[in-house]
Amino acid sequence: MSEHRSIRSLGVESPRNAYITSYEEGPPSEGQVRLDALYSGFSAGTELTFFKDTNPYLRSRWDEGRGLFIEGEPSARFPVPFLGYMEVARVSESRNAAFSTGEVVCSTYGHKSGHTADPFHESLIPLPDGIDPILGIFVAQMGPIAANGILHADAEMLGRDVRNLGEGIAGRAVVVVGGGTVGMLTALFAKQAGATVILADPSAFRREKAEALGITALDEEQAWQHAKAVWRHSPTERGADIVFQTRAHSGSLHNALRALRPQGTVIDLAFYQGGAEHTRLGEEFHHNGLSIRCAQIGRVPRGLNHLWDRRRLSAETISLLSRHGDAIRQEMITHVVPIDDAPRFLQTLVSERPDFLQIVFSFDQ
Numbered sequence: 001m002s003e004h005r006s007i008r009s010l011g012v013e014s015p016r017n018a019y020i021t022s023y024e025e026g027p028p029s030e031g032q033v034r035l036d037a038l039y040s041g042f043s044a045g046t047e048l049t050f051f052k053d054t055n056p057y058l059r060s061r062w063d064e065g066r067g068l069f070i071e072g073e074p075s076a077r078f079p080v081p082f083l084g085y086m087e088v089a090r091v092s093e094s095r096n097a098a099f100s101t102g103e104v105v106c107s108t109y110g111h112k113s114g115h116t117a118d119p120f121h122e123s124l125i126p127l128p129d130g131i132d133p134i135l136g137i138f139v140a141q142m143g144p145i146a147a148n149g150i151l152h153a154d155a156e157m158l159g160r161d162v163r164n165l166g167e168g169i170a171g172r173a174v175v176v177v178g179g180g181t182v183g184m185l186t187a188l189f190a191k192q193a194g195a196t197v198i199l200a201d202p203s204a205f206r207r208e209k210a211e212a213l214g215i216t217a218l219d220e221e222q223a224w225q226h227a228k229a230v231w232r233h234s235p236t237e238r239g240a241d242i243v244f245q246t247r248a249h250s251g252s253l254h255n256a257l258r259a260l261r262p263q264g265t266v267i268d269l270a271f272y273q274g275g276a277e278h279t280r281l282g283e284e285f286h287h288n289g290l291s292i293r294c295a296q297i298g299r300v301p302r303g304l305n306h307l308w309d310r311r312r313l314s315a316e317t318i319s320l321l322s323r324h325g326d327a328i329r330q331e332m333i334t335h336v337v338p339i340d341d342a343p344r345f346l347q348t349l350v351s352e353r354p355d356f357l358q359i360v361f362s363f364d365q
């Protein structure tokens with residue numbers, strides 16, 4: 001039987017003040033597995049909202065039954081001791097026959113040095129041999145987010161009978177707005193499916209990363225103009241068949257709408273913390289009869305849950321990593337930071353705004 005141990009965790013003590021906290025954890029119970037952290041990915045778009053004090057949960061409560069935020073009833077308060085949902089770890093002790101000691105698994109338990117997991121209630125995805133463990137950060141959350149965006153596009157094109165990821169966009173003209181982690185993975189999934197893909201981002205750094213991954217990249221203005229100039233379906237129909245919007249700026253959503261052909265759809269994966277004041281619904285959205293479809297990871301398209309779930313989206317992510325893992329490791333993971341240096345690094349990230357794509361925290365084991 002293992003002993004009690006001390007777990008270190010990255011959190012936010014107060015606005016713009018990250019810290020490392022710790023707590024004691026007992027040995028695993030029957031059916032559980034003890035994990036030792038290897039790597040944890042940082043989701044800047046979500047986690048910096050806690051660091052900057054802009055996250056809606058700090059001011060309201062999500063009412064699951066009604067599907068509404070209730071203002072004035074915060075469900076999170078400072079200090080926020082746990083962040084993160086992109087983890088990869090090694091099983092150090094197992095009391096569950098489905099998992100073996102030494103096995104590498106992917107999960108969503110937070111930036112913690114270790115975790116005792118209950119596989120009956122938590123997602124643990126084994127990482128196959130031959131895939132670099134650091135790439136496991138994409139498997140349980142960010143990869144499935146991108147794959148779910150592709151699945152929503154498939155459903156827009158094919159309805160309820162989507163058997164293979166990307167079959168609805170094969171041969172289609174696609175724009176991906178945003179060159180962050182979700183945007184890059186979405187573009188790779190779309191290209192792998194056989195779509196013609198343009199990635200749009202204002203950052204020259206991220207456009208260069210996209211080009212290195214074999215994806216044509218333009219700034220947003222160039223991208224919608226390219227879509228309208230090159231992709232001509234009839235004398236009165238120009239533009240992309242599908243646009244994936246992954247950038248958390250309402251002006252980017254407006255540019256996504258401008259890139260579409262009439263009656264096209266934006267698959268929206270972005271998190272608009274401050275609203276969408278620069279999105280003009282009285283312009284292209286209205287005159288071209290466009291659609292905006294939110295594709296969040298908590299829901300696959302209606303009617304497809306008998307064929308698709310989070311685990312299958314993770315399996316699609318593993319397939320993508322098995323084909324493009326070396327390039328993804330080289331181009332997308334731009335910073336690997338020891339967990340004990342994370343609080344200082346986040347201060348630098350916000351104050352100095354260095355170029356980055358995917359940040360990974362590492363743990364000594």
